[in-house]
Amino acid sequence: MDTLEYTALATAYTFGMTALGAAAVFIAHKVPSALFTKLSLGFAAGIMIAASVWSLLTPAMEEAANLGMHPAIPCAGGFILGALFLIALDNIMPHLHINSKDPEGPKSTLGKHSLLFLAVTIHNIPEGMAVGISFVAAMANGSPEALSGAIALAVGMGIQNVPEGTAVTLPMHANGASRFKAFLFGAFSGFVEPVAAIIVVYLASFFIPLMPWLLSFAAGAMIYVVVEELIPEAQLGEHSDLGTISVLVGFVLMMVLDTSLG
Numbered sequence: 001m002d003t004l005e006y007t008a009l010a011t012a013y014t015f016g017m018t019a020l021g022a023a024a025v026f027i028a029h030k031v032p033s034a035l036f037t038k039l040s041l042g043f044a045a046g047i048m049i050a051a052s053v054w055s056l057l058t059p060a061m062e063e064a065a066n067l068g069m070h071p072a073i074p075c076a077g078g079f080i081l082g083a084l085f086l087i088a089l090d091n092i093m094p095h096l097h098i099n100s101k102d103p104e105g106p107k108s109t110l111g112k113h114s115l116l117f118l119a120v121t122i123h124n125i126p127e128g129m130a131v132g133i134s135f136v137a138a139m140a141n142g143s144p145e146a147l148s149g150a151i152a153l154a155v156g157m158g159i160q161n162v163p164e165g166t167a168v169t170l171p172m173h174a175n176g177a178s179r180f181k182a183f184l185f186g187a188f189s190g191f192v193e194p195v196a197a198i199i200v201v202y203l204a205s206f207f208i209p210l211m212p213w214l215l216s217f218a219a220g221a222m223i224y225v226v227v228e229e230l231i232p233e234a235q236l237g238e239h240s241d242l243g244t245i246s247v248l249v250g251f252v253l254m255m256v257l258d259t260s261l262g
Contacts, residue, residue: 003205056153132198
């Protein structure tokens with residue numbers, strides 16, 4: 001298979017896992033507890049941190065060295081640009097984070113459900129980018145280990161999409177959306193992942209020398225989401241230590257996946 005086929009299959013899986021989590025709205029009979037949301041978001045944060053380090057930044061450094069670059073320049077530069085990209089999205093797109101009552105971004109007449117959908121969509125963009133660019137880098141590298149590492153990243157992203165999908169759809173249903181509408185919003189918030197991944201694959205195919213920058217860009221975007229949204233929400237209210245533990249569990253799981261498969 002070529003890069004595009006691998007990416008399409010991988011992101012179809014991550015999208016499917018988001019839909020699987022969103023489908024919990026059809027069987028759940030109450031709003032998820034604050035503890036469930038805390039654990040879900042912390043777990044997702046841990047996976048994203050580990051993926052950023054082992055699946056994106058480490059390959060970026062190796063690729064930079066192979067291209068004769070000093071790794072610090074493309075890795076630091078790409079990381080900063082990725083974070084700035086997410087900051088820009090945060091400021092130009094109205095959105096509402098989980099467990100928040102006050103929308104962010106420009107003023108909008110959109111309803112609460114649409115604003116929550118946009119928040120999760122923003123969150124999923126860097127995940128899709130990360131999966132896409134990891135497969136581009138793996139195919140350019142040509143080694144089975146690199147391909148296994150890209151697969152491990154996709155597996156990790158899919159795992160953390162399940163509780164995320166649930167954490168979005170259940171509050172949406174509790175706030176008045178029908179079960180089917182909540183499911184659609186939750187599931188299709190994950191559709192941006194295949195779109196972002198395929199766009200990155202097409203762009204990267206023309207800019208192979210920029211691979212270290214692109215890998216680091218995806219890492220910076222993901223870490224921004226973790227620091228700006230996931231970890232703060234995992235620390236809200238009581239039992240913040242459980243939120244911290246869930247971050248560690250997610251981190252270890254992704255680390256094991258990457259080192260075992262990659």
